[in-house]
Amino acid sequence: MSGGIFGVIARRIIVAFPIVVLASILVFVVLRLIPADPVAMSVPPNATRDEVEAMRRALGLHLPIHEQYWIWLSKILTGTLGNSITFAQPVHRLIGQSLPATIELVVLAAFFATIIGLAGGLLMHRLQGTAGEQAADLGSTLIMSVPEFLWAIFFILLFGVALQWFPFSGRLDPGISVPRETGFLLIDCLIAARPGVFLNALEHMLLPALALAFGTAPLLMRVLRSSLMEVAQEDYVTMARLRGLSERQILVRHAFKNAFLPTLTLMGVQFSFLFGGTLLVEVIYGYPGIGNMMVEAVRNADLPIIQGVALVYAVAVLVINLGVDVLVLLLNPKLRVAR
């Protein structure tokens, strides 16, 4: 146990490193298959053959693919990601501007997803054996059939267009701005001591975050329910019942704690899917995060941005998984002893 949690984290980071490198190779090679010519899209339509060739050389696209990759990798190691073709700006700066917005959205969405997932799972557990069980079952199948981008559109139609309760475009109402300190808008509002703007920003994040949460929560619900069902067979639950504890006490003191762990493990996978879900949800809400940037870059065949953002996604997934693994380890004494 020497080193404990930190030893585990260190080991995981060492294992993650080759995965990131392989992921970068995968992305790089796949993108070099591109049938469209990224140079042709970045020069004016009346450019001469020489100008196109000059551009190609300036971007390094005339080199063999492995040399191109080495150049990119050496840039990554120095902390830059090359220059965007369309914006003519360093990719790492563009990502730095949009990433906080996405992280903010993902954190809020993960928070909602956890609440909805746990509440739903407990509710379905409660309904077990009643007339409502079948209905809840079918309901969860129906909710599970709706992907987050359709929730996003549905919420716009319902809460944005029809009821007009919440805004559904951008991060703030037009005309409002806050000095940029951290890039995390909610934190910046607090730094600037502007509670009104804080609420406005929160309102703008509500619908996209809920859409992401609704895409994620149903599976959490189901797993929590089935692990509660499994835990109910355990001796310690029978024991507790014999000791005269009420069903509610059994749930709170014994069942939930043990049933929560499989749910938490699943959250790692689910929250990395949630990160991927921001891609479409950000586009739909005109939310200026990396997902929106990625789709824009895909439309413009801006390879440096696509590569850079893809790498950010890969790192984000690894970080989320690591975080969840550490949490599981902290919460599950059995695993701690095993290692």
Next chain:
Amino acid sequence: MTAVRHQAAQATAAQPAAPQRTQGPWRAMLRNLRRSPRVMVGGGILAILVVCALLAPHLAPHDPNHQDLLAQLLPPAWSAEGKAEHPLGTDNLGRDTLSRLIYGARVALVVAITASLGAMVLGTTLALLAGYFGGWVDWLVSRAVELWLSFPPVVLSLILIVGFGIGLGNVILAIILVDWTRFCRVIRSEVLIVRRQDYVDAARLAGFSHFRTLWREVLPAVAPLVLTLLSLEMGIAVIVEAILSFVGMSVESTVPAWGVMIADGRRDMFQAVWGMILPIGAIIVTVLGFNLLGDGLRRALDPKLRQRVIQ
């Protein structure tokens, strides 16, 4: 007997059901399937879709790409401004919504069936090899799965489609190359369990080759799980195709697809809300059909699997 088992399966999924599976497992499963309302409803939805896709030219009232510029953004026929010749209204170019929905079922179903079968074959084959042989094969496959899972699936499919270029075949290929891991992960761990069963050893002792053991003994044991995953994967494939066509990275612009209809409808959502609601409904009903079928299969084939399939 079957009825008892069915009820027991619903009441306590965690209890082992293996001892009861001695006589004619496939026939019992089939009987279970027919009694499952999920399988029946899901199958019914999908049957309707298949009919729509196959008979699209006969069912659709108009050419899905015909532009009637005098009848743009019409609401469905039941509202006051609607016209009977466009039962579900038209889009911003005056194209008939019903016809586009019916033709859109073609893309959705072709992708659902071919992409998920492809992902199934690739994922299951690798899972069988990895789980059965272990050693470096298993190491290699497991690392590949790990690498693949380091991307959110949507991001990976988008990158692949940028690399391959748009078009139906490339979309299918991209989905196969992303989603094989969904099969591989789950089935590999199942194969690890099956491999240790006595009948697998017995087959080897009886002189079966590795290939024959895999094909005749291991594959049938994991088949119900494969089938369930296949059904769920079909729903996922429909969603991924819709996402790609929503961002304009799926089929060519002349092919009507539900995701494209949503993207088109989005521009006019303040004037004509039906243009978005109808294709969204089509996607949800289709995915629901696959999920109900998958859910029903899971319950009918083996209640014990429930837990593993979900994860």
